Structure formats: structure tokens, C-alpha cells
Amino acid sequence: MHLDGQLILSAAQRSEAGVKPQNEDSIGISIPDTIALTTKGAVIAIADGVSAAEAGKEASETCVRNFIGDYFATPESWTVKKSAHQVLVALNRWLYGQGQSYNNAERGYISTLSVLILKSRVGHIFHVGDSRIYRVRDGELEQLTRDHATRISKEQSYLTRAMGLDVRLDVDYKSTELRRGDVFVLTTDGIHDVVADDDILALAQQPVEQYEQQCQQLIALALSRGSKDNLSCQVIRVDDLPKEDANDLQVKLTDLPFPPFLEPGMVIDGFKIEREIHASNRSQLYIVEQVATGQRYCMKTPSVNFDDDPAYIERFIMESWIGNRIDNAQVVKVANNSVGKNFLYYLTELVDGVTLGRWMESQQQATIEQLQQMLPKIIKGVRAFHRKDMLHQDIKPDNILVAADESIKIVDFGSCFVGGIAEISAPIIRDIALGTANYSAPEYMLKRTPSALSDQFSVAVIAYQMLTGEQPYQGKLEHTQSLKQFSNLKYIPAYHYNPLVPVWIDGAIKKALSISPELRYQDISEFEYDLLNPNSQFLKEVPQAWVERNPVRFWQASSAVLLVSQLIMAYYLLR
Incomplete structure (x- = not known):
């Protein structure tokens, strides 16, 4: 990976029982010597099993051991916060569940837990209980956590929050920018309750x-x-911290040269070019055949227009990285051919089909049955990105392939946002390749933070277009730029263009197309459900009769029916 971090750390740790018969503290440090140091970071964890609990030792050991192991098992594409939160919630539920086997639930598996994760140029802190995390910077000691404990006497206090104490977990989270020379010290209360801050500071200032x-x-x-x-x-x-040297990063990004201009019959790295199937100012797509095996693939190559643009090259490299981390039947698969690769390109499976855009042109208006068969597949593909903490950001008909059996493949990862990668510092201004305006959610144009709800909006645009052959909001989305302009957009019901659209399906599409993200479905699966199952809320919104909502079409249709009936009558009278 081009972002190989160069985060360099030194660490030491020690734990002793002291005057107690057994040590119920647990500590752990994991500093990967692989690319995981860049994508996941280093983890330092400290836990103090509650002495009054019957399984305090087991609880603290489980917290540290399982947190470290499970955190590194989460996808590389997830943010630190998402990964840690998922692990902490699961850990807490397990500890709480184990504790219910005791007669007194408060005497079960209970422990404090303080975690420091150092990734790229940021430190992430997750804390519950009264263990502590300190930072020493410029000769000053600062406590970064607060104790979740209430002191009832000089010698005694009780925890107000801890792992395993309650089925609901409330964890303090904060992030802090790292500086070269920062020293972090983590302690349990056996130390910080009796020693002075100056003693802790003295430790951190040693070689x-x-x-x-x-x-x-x-x-x-x-x-x-x-x-x-x-x-x-x-x-x-x-x-040391990751270098902020753009030249150094550009050297890594340009390790592989751009392919030469490719024509049918040419062979590159053992792949014979059959034909070009698409070209734009940003990339080219070819159908190729592997000479050794006869296997056919789709090859994507970068545009020579950007051979000196590190931001563009990084985004192109990330496309194959993203594709390799999504395994879903509705997302095109990236082929692994890194061995013997001499140029910058990547391969995907070859899908025998047409784009959804071409499919819609041939259909004009999809039937309700076709929509209910195809859209859930698109949603499942989009959901595969969301589960990896990714946003596709360019869901449109031309990025969806429809095979002969109407199976679906989402393609093109060139606009994807990856939460875990966005956290990694880079000495370049990253390329922002946004999607197509008339399929993009308003928050992109309004410069607001996008989310999974933004991809949902794009899917709803496609649903509307499939049923009506028209763009929602009378096709004005791509020309709308301000909040006032978006507020003035008028939603035209899908059944206005296609009377066969049930009011409850239109209601679901209308909700997913809400200008405000807060008014859309909070999960795209809810949108899918309402497309397949009538929502009673939408059934209450009975539309006007056809004659009222479209009188011109009504009288045109009535006249046509009357004319046909008169012609039939005349035919029988003249026989």
C-alpha cells in the first residue's frame, strides 16, 4: 500500500499484584509490524478487574485480550471509532451476560478499561472506569481521561461506569492530534491514587x-x-510520525507507470486487448483475454491526462483496494493479478450484460414486478459498501450492469469514500471525485457531510426513473445549488407519469428522496422493505382520481376508448 505510515513508537509496560494475593489488572500493547500499523494503528489497553466482583480477573483479561484481537479483526476500511465501538459493545454484552449467572449481578464480570489507539497522526481514546491515560507534552503532564467513580471516603470509592456493569455501555471517546515526542502513560488506581503527578511526569521524561x-x-x-x-x-x-513529504508519496504512487495507448491485439502483462468498451477523460475500459488461460476480464486503465497528478493516482490505486475488500454478489469482483504487474491498471470480472441506463431505454417504464426484483439487488450491493464503512457516492444507471438473467452488478469505485482510509494522513490534497449531479443527494451540492443516506437518495432516483422514465423533481436536481432552491423543488408523484404505480410504492420513493437526510429512511433496508410491502402510512395518502390529477390524459384516453368502440360498432353494422 502506498500509505505505509512510518509511525514509529517505543513502549514498555509492567503489572504486579502488590500486596494482594492475585493480580486482577490486565495490560496489553500491540504494535503491528505490517501494513496494519497504517490501516488499524497501534493499540495500548489497560484494565482493572473490580475486586468486589467474583470474576474481576477474568473480566480484565477478557477486556484486554479480546479487545486487541477483535479490533484488528475488524475491516481495514472501518474508522477507528466504528471498529472500537463495535468491539466494546460486544465485549460489554458478553461480560454482562456472564455476570448474570451469579446470584448478585454486581458481583460478576466487571472491569475498567482504558484504550489508546495511535493511527497515522491521531490518538484515539476510549475509556470507562477509573484507570487513567496521561499525556506528557512540552514537559507538562495532562490527564486525558476522567474517573467514572464516586469517592465515599478517603479509602473507598465505587465505580459509576465499568465494563460488564450494565447492559448499556457509555464510553468516553476523544481524539487528539499527535506530535513527535508525545509520551502517553496509562495507570491503574493502585498507582495514581498514591503517587504524585510529578512522579508520573518523571517516568515519562526518562530516556x-x-x-x-x-x-x-x-x-x-x-x-x-x-x-x-x-x-x-x-x-x-x-x-516519529508519517512523513508530510509530497515528493516521497509521489515516488511510491508512480512506482508503476501508466500503460501505453492500447489497441486491439496488443498484449500487456500477458493480457491480450480485444476491444475498448468505454473511454472518458479519467479512464479507459477494455475487454482483455489472459493468453495463458483464455480467461476474459475487464481492464481499467488510468488516463494519461493525470500521469503527473498524485491525488488522481492515489484514487485510482484505491479503486482496486476497495474492490478487493467487498465480497458481494451484487458488486463486480476485482481480480487479483499483482504478480508480474508492470503497469498501473486493474482487472475485474467480465459481466455479460448492459448498463441499467441502456436497459431502461429499451423498457421505457419498468413494471412493478421488475422494480421489485431488481431494486432489492441494487440495495444489497449498496449495503455491502456501507457495512465496510464506505460510501459509493456515484450510484447511477451507468454504474449498474444488468445481465441477461437480470442479475445486478455495481461497478466503478472511483468516487468511493472509505472511512478508515480518510483517517490516514497524506501530504497531498486528496482528489474529490463526486458523483453525477442528477443522481447525487443535495448534501453534496450544499457542502454538507454525506452519509449512507446519500447513497439511499441515489437509489431512490433510479427507482423513480425506472418506473416513470423521468427524473424526480422535474429533472432540476443538477441545476439546484442553494438550500433555498432545494426547498422550492416540487416532488411530482411517480403515478403522475405512470398510473400503474401504487401509492405506497410512490410513498416509499418519495421518503427516500427527501431533500433533508433526516427525513429519509434511517437504514436503506427499511426502504427496501417498504418497496416490497405496503406501508399503511402511505396508504392513507390516497391520491386524487386520475381525472383530477391529469385531466388532459384522462380525456385523451377516454376519447381513444370511445373512438375504438365506435369503430367496432360500425364494423359490425356494415357486415
Whole structure:
């Protein structure tokens, strides 16, 4: 991967039982030596099992071990916050469930948990309980977490929040920009309840080589000052951050040259060009055959117009990265051919079919049955992106292939947003390749943050067009730029153009096409359900009779029926 991070860290940790018979603290540090350090980051976790609970030790060990393991098992495309939150919620439910086996639920699997994740140039903190995370910067110590505990005496306090304490979990989250030389110190209350801040600061200011020894000395100091609890501390220093050197990144991005101009019959890396099927100012598509196997693929190549544009090259490289991380029957599959690759391009499976745009041209108006068969497939493909914390951002008929059996394949990842990659710092202004205006949600034009609801809007535009042959809002979306202009748009019901459209299907489409994202379905699966099952709320919105909502068409149709009946009558009279 071109974004290989160069985040360099030094760390040490130590944990002891102290005067207690067993150590119910748990600590863990994971600094990957692979690309995972870039895509997922380094994880430092500390937990303190509640002594009053019967399974405090098991709870703290489970928190640390399972959090680290499960966090790195989440998709690379997920943001740190999404990955950590999913893992924490699952962990808490398991601990709470295990605790219900005890007569007193509060004496079950209960532990504090403080997690520091360092990714790219940002530190992410997740915290519940009274363990602590400190940061030392410019010679000053700052506590970054707050204790979720209520002190009832000098010697005793109780936790107000902890892992496994309640089925609902409330976790503090914050992010902080990293600087070279930052030192983070994590401790349990066996240390920070009895030692002074200056002692913790002194540890952080020691040379890296002495961190291990200083952790031990800090524990010894806490014991000498009367600590009666388990004692754990971790220290981690940011030695170096990802380089902010655009030239260095451009060297990596241009490691593979752009392919030469390709013509039928040419062979590139063992693939014979059959023909070009599409070309634009940003890319070209070819049907190719692998000479050795006879297998046919679609090859996408970058446009030479951008051979000196690192932002464009990065986005092109990310297309195959995205495709390789989505495995769904409704999304075109990217073929893996990295071995022996001498030029910048990527391959996908070859789909024998036409674009949905061509399909709609041949149909003019889809039947309700066709819509209900095809749109759920499109939604399933879109949902596959959302589950990976990605937005497609260019859902339109020309990016959907329809095979002969009406199976669906979503193609073109050139406009995708990937949450996990967006968090990785890059020394270039990233390319923003937005979708097609008349299929894009208003928030793009209004410069607001898009979401999964934005892709939902695009799918609804397609549904409307399939049934009517027309664009929603009278085709004015691409010419609308301000909030006032969007507010003035008038929705024309689909049954205005196609009387066969049920009012409840139009109601579902209308909701998904709401100008305000908050008024759309909160999950695209709800939209799918309402397209297949009549929603009683929409059934209440009975439309006007045909003669009232379109009198011209009504009288045209009536006249046509009358003319046909008169011709038939005349035919029989003249026989």
C-alpha cells in the first residue's frame, strides 16, 4: 500500500499484584509490524478487574485480550471509532451476560478499561472506569481521561461506569492530534491514587531505554507509599510520525507507470486487448483475454491526462483496494493479478450484460414486478459498501450492469469514500471525485457531510426513473445549488407519469428522496422493505382520481376508448 505510515513508537509496560494475593489488572500493547500499523494503528489497553466482583480477573483479561484481537479483526476500511465501538459493545454484552449467572449481578464480570489507539497522526481514546491515560507534552503532564467513580471516603470509592456493569455501555471517546515526542502513560488506581503527578511526569521524561526500569520503579514507589491494590503502568512514546513529504508519496504512487495507448491485439502483462468498451477523460475500459488461460476480464486503465497528478493516482490505486475488500454478489469482483504487474491498471470480472441506463431505454417504464426484483439487488450491493464503512457516492444507471438473467452488478469505485482510509494522513490534497449531479443527494451540492443516506437518495432516483422514465423533481436536481432552491423543488408523484404505480410504492420513493437526510429512511433496508410491502402510512395518502390529477390524459384516453368502440360498432353494422 502506498500509505505505509512510518509511525514509529517505543513502549514498555509492567503489572504486579502488590500486596494482594492475585493480580486482577490486565495490560496489553500491540504494535503491528505490517501494513496494519497504517490501516488499524497501534493499540495500548489497560484494565482493572473490580475486586468486589467474583470474576474481576477474568473480566480484565477478557477486556484486554479480546479487545486487541477483535479490533484488528475488524475491516481495514472501518474508522477507528466504528471498529472500537463495535468491539466494546460486544465485549460489554458478553461480560454482562456472564455476570448474570451469579446470584448478585454486581458481583460478576466487571472491569475498567482504558484504550489508546495511535493511527497515522491521531490518538484515539476510549475509556470507562477509573484507570487513567496521561499525556506528557512540552514537559507538562495532562490527564486525558476522567474517573467514572464516586469517592465515599478517603479509602473507598465505587465505580459509576465499568465494563460488564450494565447492559448499556457509555464510553468516553476523544481524539487528539499527535506530535513527535508525545509520551502517553496509562495507570491503574493502585498507582495514581498514591503517587504524585510529578512522579508520573518523571517516568515519562526518562530516556526510552529506561522506560521498563522506570515502570518498575514507579510501582515500587507506589508500594512504599502504602498502595494496597494491584499496580500496572504502561508508557508509550511517539518517536516519529508519517512523513508530510509530497515528493516521497509521489515516488511510491508512480512506482508503476501508466500503460501505453492500447489497441486491439496488443498484449500487456500477458493480457491480450480485444476491444475498448468505454473511454472518458479519467479512464479507459477494455475487454482483455489472459493468453495463458483464455480467461476474459475487464481492464481499467488510468488516463494519461493525470500521469503527473498524485491525488488522481492515489484514487485510482484505491479503486482496486476497495474492490478487493467487498465480497458481494451484487458488486463486480476485482481480480487479483499483482504478480508480474508492470503497469498501473486493474482487472475485474467480465459481466455479460448492459448498463441499467441502456436497459431502461429499451423498457421505457419498468413494471412493478421488475422494480421489485431488481431494486432489492441494487440495495444489497449498496449495503455491502456501507457495512465496510464506505460510501459509493456515484450510484447511477451507468454504474449498474444488468445481465441477461437480470442479475445486478455495481461497478466503478472511483468516487468511493472509505472511512478508515480518510483517517490516514497524506501530504497531498486528496482528489474529490463526486458523483453525477442528477443522481447525487443535495448534501453534496450544499457542502454538507454525506452519509449512507446519500447513497439511499441515489437509489431512490433510479427507482423513480425506472418506473416513470423521468427524473424526480422535474429533472432540476443538477441545476439546484442553494438550500433555498432545494426547498422550492416540487416532488411530482411517480403515478403522475405512470398510473400503474401504487401509492405506497410512490410513498416509499418519495421518503427516500427527501431533500433533508433526516427525513429519509434511517437504514436503506427499511426502504427496501417498504418497496416490497405496503406501508399503511402511505396508504392513507390516497391520491386524487386520475381525472383530477391529469385531466388532459384522462380525456385523451377516454376519447381513444370511445373512438375504438365506435369503430367496432360500425364494423359490425356494415357486415
